[in-house]
Amino acid sequence: MVNTFGTIQFKEKPSIASTGVVVGPMEKDSPFAASFDEILPLENEKDESYEQANTRFIEKACAVTVQKGREQIENIDMFIGGDLINQLSPTNFAARKLAIPFLGVFSACASSMESVILGSLLIESGNAKSILAGASSHHPAVERQFRYPLEYGAQKPGTAQWTVTGAGFALLQNHVKNAPIITHATIGRVVDGGQQNPLHMGAAMAPAARDTIERHLKNTNSKISDYDVIMTGDLGKIGLSILKEMFQDEDSGVILQDAGAQFYGDDSFFNAGASGAGCSATVFFSHIYKQLKNGVYKRVLLVATGALLSPLTFQQGETIPCIAHAIECRMEKRG
Template sequence: MVIKSGTIQFKENPSIASTGVVVGPMEKKSTFAESFDVILPLENEKGQTYEQANTHFIEKACKESLRKGHEKLENVDVFIGGDLVNQLSPTNFAARQLAIPFLGVFSACASSVESVILGSLLLESGNATSVLAGASSHHPSVERQFRYPLEYGTQRAGTSQWTVTAAGFALLQKHAKNAPIITHATIGRVIDGGQKNPLFMGAAMAPAARDTIERHLANTNSRMADFDVIMTGDLGKIGLSILKEMFQDENSGVILQDAGAQFYGEDKFFKAGASGAGCSAAVFFSHVFNQLKSGVYKRVLLVATGALLSPLTFQQGETIPCIAHAIECRMEKRG
């Protein structure tokens, strides 16, 4: 393993053996809906709180990943995950049910990639052979915590993004057959562009995405054109346009994409697009994973972005510090 200015080169090339993505009813409107494993008809079952429902989504996504990877839960060494609810309680409660060693992480909507980086480090060091890693978000519970309860019926700003109800988890293994591998990762730095508007997250997170992408390209001696796609998540439509303006590379218009911008297509109901820790996790572990497996994508850079604010810091007048973590994936066939 080699580390240079926050960029890690994995010598063992950890594999994404399988993935599980479970989403809610609104997510059937997603342009990626055909790639999701399970679309549940309700955001919560009878008698469940929204937070309990979030836990249910996590458990189901983990089990789906294990089922597709033909792996038993007892063979998983570590479970790594995060969400957006206070104290990661949905993920904590899912870990209680899974009953395997657990690491909870929080980088807001960048938590999925942070989880994968930590899992890859455990595999690289030889201290694990199988790791479950990912993240989730749940629309009603997140809206209640960060903005307003749904019953309030508040108007949404044109720059706002829709928090998706989704859980996306990957089964990481050291030498999986015919699976995408993780060759590099770049750990994000906390970047604060001075934004204070919690309904304009794309503008707040774009500088962090730029910093991570630039460092990754420089540290791996790569150009934007070397990738089939560099996908962020989730800047949304406006944040993605800001990010493209930040780059002078002539390839940025095509290669730079964003999970949040594409999640609901051009449906104006969702304003500037999608968001939530489960948004990028759902897209990365379904659509992008499938494109790598099928050979459509040969080399991708997945950059999950997170806004590190809380309702309290917003009320105190703080700006919104942000972070972006990246993993570079390629398809490598192993016998």
């Protein structure tokens, strides 16, 4: 394992043995919907809080992941996950039910890739054989915490994004036949571009995405055109446009993509696109994973972006520090 200013090269190349993605009703019309494992008809059931519903989505996604990986939950060494709610309550309560060793992580909407990086390090070190890693978000719960309760009916500007209701998890193991592998990871740095508008996250997170992508390319001696796709997590349409401008001298073309920009298609109801820790998790562990498994993609860079603000820091007039974590995946057939 070689560490070059935040970039890790995995000698053992951990495998993504299986994935599980469960989303809510608003996500059924997503262009990625055919790749989701389950679309639930309600964001929360009767007498169930939004936070309890978030926990249920996590539990379902983990169950799907383990089942598809032909494993038993008691054989999983560790559960690593995060969400956007106070003190990771939904993930904590899911861990209570799973009853296996647990690490809770928070990098806001970059939590999915932070979870995978930590899991890959444990697999690489030989201290674990099977790890569940991922993240989730729940639209009504996140809106209530970071912006306004849905019942308030607050109007949003065109720069705002729609938090995905969904959970995505991966089963990380070593030397799995015919499974995508993780060759490198780049740990993000906190980058603050001076943005203060919590309804314009794309502009806030784009500099962090650029920083991580640039460092990853430099440290792996790669260029953008070496990848089938470099997909960021939830910059949205505006943030992706800003990121492409930052790489205007590069051969970016259609290689630079964003899960948030594509998640709800061209429907203007969702303004600048999707966001939330579940945005990158559900797209990376469904559509991208299947494209790798089917041989459509040979080499991809997945970059989850997160805005590290809180309701308190916004009220105190702070700017929005951001981070982006990345993993590089390839498809490798192992005998």
